[in-house]
Amino acid sequence: MNPLYPIEWAVAWLMVKFHALLSTFMNPDAGLTWVLSIVGLTVVVRTLIIPLFVRQIRASRAMQMVSPELQAVQKKYKGKTDQDSRAKMAEETMAIYKEAGASPFSSCLPMLLQMPIFFGLFRVLYNKLPDAAAGKPFGPLTEQLATSASESPFFGSVTIANSFLVSGDGGITTKIVAGFIIACMSGVTFFTQKSLTMKNMPKAALEGPMASTQKMMLYMLPFIYVITGPGMPIGVLIYWLTTNIWTFVQQYIVISAAPTPGSAAEKERQARINAKREKKGLEPLDFAPPKTISAEPEPEAQIRVQPSSKGKGGKKLSDEEKLERARELRAKATEERSKAREAAGETPNPPSQGGSVLNKGAKKKRKK
Secondary structure, three states, rough: OOOOOOHHHHHHHHHHHHHHHHHOOOOOOOOOHHHHHHHHHHHHHHHHHHHHHHHHHHHHHHHOOOOOHHHHHHHHHHOOOHHHHHHHHHHHHHHHHHHOOOOOOOHHHHHHHHHHHHHHHHHHHHHHHHHHHOOOOOOOOOOOHHHHHOOOOOEEEEOOOOOOOHHHHOHHHHHHHHHHHHHHHHHHHHHHHHHHHHOOOOOOHHHOOHHHHHHHHHHHHHHHHHHHHHOOOOHHHHHHHHHHHHHHHHHHHHHHHHOOOHHHHHHHHHHHHHHHHHHHOOEEEEOOOOOOOOOOOOOOOOOOOOOEEEEOOOOOHHHHEEEEEEEHHHHHHHHHHHHHHHHOOOOOOOHHHHHHHHHHHHHHHHHH
């Protein structure tokens, strides 16, 4: 039994239902009606996996944010090949993943879930559509609908069943249309991957083996489209292009609303917010993180203690010796002032009696 049969049937059913809805105001036998039916199918699929896409963005962000820690663990156990070291390395790596809420497999979930749908659509357009047109209807895809889908042109003579390698009646026009769609797919995927890995990551996360892998994927995915695209029916290419555009827009919204801290996207968001505030006449917001204040009190500044006075020989003076030196300096200053007055022709004031008494008392004290 074909494991993709339920998916193929669901894909055909959705495509037929969208065709019936569009046929109420469009030509049912126009190729554009079938193209928009595939676009509607893509929108339904991508809407259902929005939660997984948001999880993919967060997982990819967390994986790159913990890249420096993973490098530290790898450096710690570099050259150690024994079983205990390998077990400890795996244990520490998983602990980092768990603490950051990252998973190496979460970023692949949306793509893995879309692959069965992609292959189901491929088989419907590549196998079931010609079979149904030849008289072997498949589920809701009747012979009449299959003939309309496979023969209704949407650009010249190009139909959704043609491909770059099997151009059909379109000839060179089919190759040009298919090549244009493949080029658009590659370009959209490149810019999507670039905004995710370069713009939405801080500088610290753009180093190491994981960042190198992301940069390599930046160029590998568009190259894969160039290799595999020519063999795909144009209907599948339209589905692929639509889902890539959806991913780009969805990712742009998520990154603009919640960019990674420290990334270029966060700086752009802050600039946009301040530009809007400036137009309203408000002051710009300061997005700089507040400085951490330590709970411990700062150490008090040491008070410098003046050294005690010393004599000429370096010996410390006693209090009496300090007092005697102060008296000698005061007497010397008084004598110099008296000489200056005599030189100027002024009569010096006689010393007061109280002062002589004090001097006599001081002399007696010195004699004792």
